[in-house]
Amino acid sequence: MRTLFLQAPSYEGFDGGAGSRYQARREIRSFWYPTWLAQPAALLPDSRLVDAPPHGIGLADITAEARSYDLAVLHSSSPTFASDTRAAAALKEANPKLKIGFVGANVAVDPASSLKRAPALDFVAGNEFDFTIKEVAEGRDWSSIAGLAYRDRNGVVRQNEDRPILERMDDLPFVTPVYKRDLKIENYFIGYLKHPYISFYTGRGCKSRCTFCLWPQTVGGHRYRTRSVQNVAAEVRWAQKAFPQVKEFFFDDDTFTDDAPRAEAIARELGRLGVTWSCNAKANVRCETLKVMRDNGLRLLLVGYESGNQQILHNIRKGMRIDVARRFTKECHDLGITIHGTFILGLPGETRETIEETIRFAQEVNPHTLQVSIAAPYPGTFLYDQAIQNGWFDEAHAEFVDEHGMQLAPLHYPHLSHSEIYHSVEEFYRRFYFRAPKIASILAEMARSPEIMKRRLREAGEFFAFLRERREARN
Missing domain, CATH: 3.20.20.70 (Aldolase class I)
Structure with missing residues (x-):
């Protein structure tokens, strides 16, 4: 199955990737790599990984390509579940034959509830989902795939046994070739x-x-x-x-x-x-x-x-x-x-x-x-x-x-x-x-490097905007 791995757009500047400890917009522009999505993507040579937030890709751009895929796998989190559900619905509307699944901690905790809350979903994968997704993409019978919860032909939610935890970590391919193929690394700060x-x-x-x-x-x-x-x-x-x-x-x-x-x-x-x-x-x-x-x-x-x-x-x-x-x-x-x-x-x-x-x-x-x-x-x-x-x-x-x-x-x-x-x-x-010592330390660092000076000035602007937004939210 031609497979799309997607970190869907949600909030402007939102770092919700699977490498982010706290899925939130930070005080300065920050993006972790979507490593947990890149790993199963590396198992499927014909796949594509789209990390929408750091690349400024809108949902309209993604749905326009939806007909090119048989399978879409979206990483979801507690803060973005509602927007991820809307993205799944838009993909399904653009391509009704598209099979759509969610991965991530949020759905791994309660897969059956996740399926019930998101009508456009066909399945969710729990815990370490790398080989679960690979087996879905290979077209295996869903009832035989460990770690999968899914809707059957009658719309009934089925939940398979858990997938054993991966022991031989060298069995996983490198993720950096997927970064090279699909991501612009300069967008990650x-x-x-x-x-x-x-x-x-x-x-x-x-x-x-x-x-x-x-x-x-x-x-x-x-x-x-x-x-x-x-x-x-x-x-x-x-x-x-x-x-x-x-x-x-x-x-x-x-x-x-x-x-x-x-x-x-x-x-x-x-x-x-x-x-x-x-x-x-x-x-x-x-x-x-x-x-x-x-x-x-x-x-x-x-x-x-x-x-x-x-x-x-x-x-x-x-x-x-x-x-x-x-x-x-x-x-x-x-x-x-x-x-x-x-x-x-x-x-x-x-x-x-x-x-x-x-x-x-x-x-x-x-x-x-x-x-x-x-x-x-x-x-x-x-x-x-x-x-x-x-x-x-x-x-x-x-x-x-x-x-x-x-x-x-x-x-x-x-x-x-x-x-x-x-x-x-x-x-x-x-x-x-x-504090005076900390300010002096930052200024000294900036004075030693024009590149650091440019970067710190940009970050200072973002930091003060962050504080201003918090004050406005408080008022």
């Missing part, structure tokens, strides 16, 4: 990564049990299953030749640094290739491992601090100690490793006092850049069940984003309202970035 960048996964799953984290609880699982060191290096070598303009590789695994010997082995391979690279990391990596990675091209670590309050970290099962995070951060600073820190406001146990504590902690550890998100209880997570049981999540605030695609504050507590959590984001950003 992340504020703290060099531009243009490329990201992909070297493994799936996360052994941590953070209650809020979407992917391990819905799609990837809690065991870290990895590609071989040689396989990862081979894809980087391929991408180096295919994308000579790339300035940085980012490895998007949740737990890249959890397997320290493997991380060091990959680092040494990357050092031989002479690439600049970055990855996600917990704030507990040993200094010896940090040195090996730094000496072999590591530039930046994306670190999920989440909170500066130890009890909140216990509440969300983060498995991190504040004192360890402080020591780790100092070692990174001493080694010259840049940190982009991520924080979440509104987690269970949050109070006005803990918000203040987290802001002061961020100022103290002083990552180069940071991102402040609002706790989002996505369906399928422990946080979602906890919020429902405790009455923290009510229908009046059940939306995750506003009409512009910006994050809302869906949770509230007896001692902390939706609006207090929402407004604290702006306060956090202002108090972190509008």
